């Protein structure tokens with residue numbers, strides 16, 4: 001497969017921010033924040049993003065641009081005949097497990113987008129929205145149909161390659177995403193009772209914080225910044241040598257966090273202003289919000305706009321995950337882009353179908369007490385991503401020759417400021433924090 005590359009700085013930013021900004025920011029972040037103490041969760045999340053997430057993103061960028069290869073090829077070329085390519089393998093497994101369930105939820109966003117356009121959709125009671133959601137996701141056919149459409153869109157972009165596919169569509173969709181979220185914020189902030197929602201986001205309640213909340217915040221930082229599975233590494237393999245990697249990573253991180261906050265501002269003031277319980281788990285955006293849109297000014301416009309926002313966010317992230325697999329198949333197995341994209345999409349869609357059915361007719365708790373869909377989410381974000389991130393940090397911190405990493409970080413940058421700090425974090429704090437969080441996540445400590 002011939003190597004493509006991003007054509008502009010804006011293109012890199014849009015694509016990498018597009019990967020980071022996804023369902024994780026709007027759907028996952030808001031319900032985690034709702035369930036785990038609002039601002040207190042947010043502050044711990046912020047610390048994880050700055051101290052753990054940002055250095056790992058820089059590490060992935062460093063490996064990716066240095067080798068210009070997919071996650072497995074990258075480690076193979078830097079340290080041949082070692083076990084390091086296993087880190088890339090872990091990324092491939094994570095990509096399969098994340099995108100297969102992500103494609104299902106992506107389908108949900110399309111379904112809600114279409115339904116929210118009809119006048120009658122905004123007139124149900126909160127209980128009815130719960131029934132609509134459950135009936136839909138338990139149905140054996142419709143969610144699979146919406147998943148197929150979503151995966152089809154993802155395929156259609158990735159098959160066109162980096163410049164005319166991923167870059168072009170990210171540059172088109174990301175500004176639209178920002179515009180929509182800001183418009184919804186404006187409406188949300190003018191509602192009576194908005195202050196209480198803002199207090200929920202910005203005034204910490206530390207009483208809810210325990211080790212479990214910290215584990216979730218760190219896991220969310222990995223998921224939200226698309227780290228630990230080689231997505232950022234793969235995108236960086238298409239970045240030109242004239243770009244400052246640290247600066248790009250910082251900009252992507254800021255954009256990602258900003259959208260999480262903007263999504264919180266779009267959602268919580270409205271939730272509070274109608275006295276709805278903010279702790280409603282994964283159903284928050286699909287059950288609670290439609291009820292809110294029904295009562296809010298311009299709900300008829302804000303509702304569909306919100307689901308369009310969600311669908312765009314999901315799509316620009318899904319393409320980045322699919323690209324990890326396409327780059328791997330294309331480079332390591334020497335398949336053409338078309339073949340690699342078709343085969344990856346088909347495999348992902350098949351696994352996703354099983355995930356979708358596990359919400360309904362195949363629902364059982366056979367996977368460590370979870371259904372298959374929840375298992376895929378938990379397995380990837382609680383295990384694959386942190387373990388992948390750990391080894392990426394150790395690799396750049398300890399194994400990669402400092403001349404190489406330093407050199408790579410220097411290319412395109414004005415000076416070496418910050419390089420030492422990043423490498424120090426990657427050597428010490430980042431791996432130590434991941435170990436503690438991981439052990440407490442699996443119940444060994446804490």
Ligand code: PFF
Nearest residue numbers: 020022023024223224226231
């Ligand atoms: N960052 C995406 C989100 O917040 O929804 C999800 C994601 C994309 C996770 C790519 C991991 C990844 F490699």
